Amino acid sequence: MDLGTFFVQLLNSVQYGLLLFLVASGLTLIFGIMGVINIAHGSFYMIGAYLAWSLSGAIGNFWLALVVGVALSVALGLVLEWLLINKLYDRDHLYQVLLTYGLILVFEELRAVIWGNDVHAVPVPALLKASIPLTENLSYPVYRLFISAVCLALAGLMYWVIQKTRLGMMIRAGASNREMVQSLGINIGFVYRVVFAVGVALAAFAGMIAAPVSSVFPGMGGQVLIICFVVVVIGGVGSVKGALVAAILIGLIDTFGKVIEVQIGGFSVLPELSGMSVYLLMAVVLLWRPQGIFGKRL
Amino acid sequence: MNDNQERNARRRTLLKQGAALGGVAALGVLPAFTRAQSDKIRIGLMLPYTGTYAQLGVAIENGLRLAIDENGGKIGGREVEFFKVDDESDPAKATDNVNRLVTRDKVDVLVGTVHSGVALAMVRVAKETGTLLVIPNAGADAATGPLCAPNIFRTSFANSQTGYPMGKVLADRGVKTAVTLSWKYAAGEESVAGFKDGFSRGGGKVLKELWLPFPNVEFQPLLTEIASLKPDAVYTFFAGAGAVKFLKDYQAAGLKGKIPLYGSGFLTDGVLEAAGDAAEGVETTLHYADSLETPRDKTFRLAYAKRFKTQPDVYAVQGYDTGLLLVLAFSKTKGAVDKPALIKAMEGAVIDSPRGQWRMSKAHNPVQDLYLRKVVGQQNRLVNVAVKGLDYPPADRCKMASS
Numbered sequence: 001m002d003l004g005t006f007f008v009q010l011l012n013s014v015q016y017g018l019l020l021f022l023v024a025s026g027l028t029l030i031f032g033i034m035g036v037i038n039i040a041h042g043s044f045y046m047i048g049a050y051l052a053w054s055l056s057g058a059i060g061n062f063w064l065a066l067v068v069g070v071a072l073s074v075a076l077g078l079v080l081e082w083l084l085i086n087k088l089y090d091r092d093h094l095y096q097v098l099l100t101y102g103l104i105l106v107f108e109e110l111r112a113v114i115w116g117n118d119v120h121a122v123p124v125p126a127l128l129k130a131s132i133p134l135t136e137n138l139s140y141p142v143y144r145l146f147i148s149a150v151c152l153a154l155a156g157l158m159y160w161v162i163q164k165t166r167l168g169m170m171i172r173a174g175a176s177n178r179e180m181v182q183s184l185g186i187n188i189g190f191v192y193r194v195v196f197a198v199g200v201a202l203a204a205f206a207g208m209i210a211a212p213v214s215s216v217f218p219g220m221g222g223q224v225l226i227i228c229f230v231v232v233v234i235g236g237v238g239s240v241k242g243a244l245v246a247a248i249l250i251g252l253i254d255t256f257g258k259v260i261e262v263q264i265g266g267f268s269v270l271p272e273l274s275g276m277s278v279y280l281l282m283a284v285v286l287l288w289r290p291q292g293i294f295g296k297r298l
Numbered sequence: 299m300n301d302n303q304e305r306n307a308r309r310r311t312l313l314k315q316g317a318a319l320g321g322v323a324a325l326g327v328l329p330a331f332t333r334a335q336s337d338k339i340r341i342g343l344m345l346p347y348t349g350t351y352a353q354l355g356v357a358i359e360n361g362l363r364l365a366i367d368e369n370g371g372k373i374g375g376r377e378v379e380f381f382k383v384d385d386e387s388d389p390a391k392a393t394d395n396v397n398r399l400v401t402r403d404k405v406d407v408l409v410g411t412v413h414s415g416v417a418l419a420m421v422r423v424a425k426e427t428g429t430l431l432v433i434p435n436a437g438a439d440a441a442t443g444p445l446c447a448p449n450i451f452r453t454s455f456a457n458s459q460t461g462y463p464m465g466k467v468l469a470d471r472g473v474k475t476a477v478t479l480s481w482k483y484a485a486g487e488e489s490v491a492g493f494k495d496g497f498s499r500g501g502g503k504v505l506k507e508l509w510l511p512f513p514n515v516e517f518q519p520l521l522t523e524i525a526s527l528k529p530d531a532v533y534t535f536f537a538g539a540g541a542v543k544f545l546k547d548y549q550a551a552g553l554k555g556k557i558p559l560y561g562s563g564f565l566t567d568g569v570l571e572a573a574g575d576a577a578e579g580v581e582t583t584l585h586y587a588d589s590l591e592t593p594r595d596k597t598f599r600l601a602y603a604k605r606f607k608t609q610p611d612v613y614a615v616q617g618y619d620t621g622l623l624l625v626l627a628f629s630k631t632k633g634a635v636d637k638p639a640l641i642k643a644m645e646g647a648v649i650d651s652p653r654g655q656w657r658m659s660k661a662h663n664p665v666q667d668l669y670l671r672k673v674v675g676q677q678n679r680l681v682n683v684a685v686k687g688l689d690y691p692p693a694d695r696c697k698m699a700s701s
Binding site for chain 2: 001016058120133138140144176213217255256
């Protein structure tokens with residue numbers, strides 16, 4: 001692999017990693033701050049993708065569809081928290097897994113009823129349809145660079161809100177000691193509701209902006225959910241910074257695992273086993289630091 | 299695709315799913331009424347009526363019904379009764395589904411299916427019970443290879459059969475090097491193996507085989523790899539939504555027009571509207587094309603379009619040929635379900651198909667012409683016949699106990 005190709009692959013890795021981060025960040029927020037294991041997270045990603053497809057078809061403008069879609073998913077998050085999730089804060093994790101698993105089935109069925117079982121393509125918005133030439137015969141789609149920029153901007157925004165604002169202070173305090181924050185006169189129930197809605201909206205938003213490059217299909221939530229949990233576990237539960245580092249790491253391993261050839265004893269290890277490489281990384285990290293790279297010591 | 303077309307497409311699917319649901323609902327009621335009538339030939343249809351392959355299942359059934367209706371709605375002079383099961387393209391449910399048709403409905407002939415994994419489960423049950431099985435799509439080489447049996451026939455293609463001619467065509471043109479790219483699962487591996495065989499026999503060299511776990515569509519790293527390897531050609535096996543995304547990504551990466559893209563016909567079948575100009579100019583090989591312009595094909599296309607209000611595709615042709623095969627075999631036995639005689643008739647059958655005449659190989663796979671097609675204006679236009687009467691993969695991979 002020559003140097004030019006190497007740098008393009010590096011770009012591929014970072015771009016894929018940033019998208020993973022965007023999906024996984026909502027999961028790590030809900031998990032880390034509220035202590036709720038939300039395995040319906042992938043469903044919100046799928047809902048986002050289908051919203052992008054049906055709204056951009058109905059409205060005729062991808063950007064407007066994005067705005068409407070985010071508003072709808074925030075509303076969905078608020079309603080779900082109010083109706084179901086807030087009953088679970090004092091319960092065992094098992095109840096949370098059961099309830100959110102039930103939600104997966106409900107959302108899959110609703111998706112089949114509302115949108116059907118077909119595969120759809122969402123066109124890349126005209127504004128970003130161009131490609132930038134990188135090497136003599138390879139160009140890079142502008143839309144992919146745009147996704148990366150959006151993910152980076154959102155990562156920065158999340159850092160700023162959590163570390164520098166009053167709401168962020170309440171969120172961090174609530175994560176450490178819910179009762180104490182409440183007795184200081186802060187409406188922690190409201191803070192949790194907002195965090196859950198933001199988590200849902202992040203996943204749905206990721207589904208929406210990924211739709212033009214990933215296509216829209218049934219079961220896409222399940223695929224994403226697994227890799228999201230890998231990101232959260234490697235990065236450390238509840239750590240947004242950890243999720244970012246882990247996502248980029250996974251992007252690197254996944255990309256280079258597909259194209260580098262490694263042979264051990266005549267048997268091709270890579271790319272033959274590239275499907276496993278990410279999980280091997282997780283196993284190694286867990287052996288080294290069971291709490292994840294940036295996780296608090298257990 | 300504009301909004302209007304998209305909306306229409308969605309409406310069509312809804313209608314189809316509605317029809318499929320109706321069919322499934324009827325299934326529970328009908329057999330009890332009709333079991334007493336033994337004068338009908340019982341055909342079990344195990345096809346996908348929901349999920350990604352739903353449209354393919356519907357096209358196959360339409361084609362089959364058209365062929366039988368053109369024969370006066372009868373085969374071998376007897377009325378036909380259909381027993382339908384939606385296999386959902388789910389291999390986990392496949393064995394139960396086949397057994398329902400074989401044991402409960404006691405069908406005389408099994409027809410199915412699209413998904414290779416499900417079809418292999420049908421092959422196993424057919425081998426155990428001796429039920430006649432006609433496969434109208436699934437291309438798994440094994441069904442007419444190592445797993446072949448006297449009572450198992452295929453009216454479609456073998457996966458490697460659609461890859462081999464593309465390799466041969468490129469080698470004949472003097473193309474020196476190629477890179478292959480596909481999902482790492484049976485259909486992809488067999489298709490690539492066929493291409494490689496055809497290409498290397500003609501002196502071509504495959505520089506590298508690139509693989510992706512099914513149904514992963516993160517093509518970017520592999521496209522980068524292709525750009526750095528600079529082969530003369532790229533051969534791919536993708537289908538459906540994955541094919542659309544691949545064609546678009548290939549264009550977005552700037553490779554289209556620099557390194558020509560080739561594939562088995564499924565790369566560009568049924569996806570041209572969604573892929574748009576990303577598919578323009580791509581050449582593929584398949585046993586059918588949109589513009590064969592033979593009188594036989596024209597009559598078929600007209601009749602199909604008139605009856606079902608939609609244009610036929612390769613899947614409809616395969617369903618139609620399944621119907622022709624059954625009509626032919628049962629007319630030889632005058633409607634009797636005499637298995638050895640039916641098998642003999644099918645083995646000797648020459649099918650006058652819209653795709654061109656074909657016959658059964660020793661392994662019970664079609665010996666047929668493979669066409670080179672090129673995408674022009676959202677159509678898979680015929681370029682020429684890539685290989686005439688191709689019997690591939692070699693029939694000696696099938697060791698059949700004589701019937």
